[in-house]
Amino acid sequence: MGKAGVGRETVRRRCARSAYPAAMIREATVEDVPAIHRMVRELAEYERALHEVRASEEQLREALFGERPAAFAHVAETDDGEVAGFALWFLNFSTWRGVHGIYLEDLYVRPELRGGGHGKALLTELARICVARGYERLEWSVLNWNTPSINFYKSLGARPQDEWTVYRLTDEALTRLGS
Secondary structure, three states, rough: OOOOOHHHHHHHHHHHOOOOOEEEEOOHHHHHHHHHHHHHHHHHHHOOHHHOOOOOOHHHHHHHHHOOOOOEEEEEEEEOOOEEEEEEEEEEEEEEOOEEEEEEEEEEEEEOOOOOOOHHHHHHHHHHHHHHHHHEEEOOOOOOOOOOHHHHHHHHOOOOOOOOOOOOOHHHHHHHHHH
């Protein structure tokens, strides 16, 4: 058993019965870090923000597999074991509900493998983790212009939280406030 509480064989058996048999989901391993890092960069390029990526493979390795992991990841594989995509997530907490939830930082499926059920299988696994652990929310952000992803998320029953605006402190503003 790994961090998410589901062994690789359990996930392989469950996915074999799903509507998307080619979408095998498993917990990421340290050996997946180079592929995840490469896909993080591909995602940033798609989102027109490659210039903002600073994370190194070593930083991802430490965040996912270090002494005190701060994040978790699952990968989707094709039938031949090729990494098709990933979901990188961490725990959040709702003071209103009084329990943890999952915040999905990144969900990415390589463009040539989209439409094969990998993205849905990754989200299904995260939803399964939420249900199994008593978490009451699975949340993420999507760029307003990313219509294909928005339509995909809505097809799963996800709803936008339009009344909220995300704020962020980074770089000089963060340093100035924190100094």
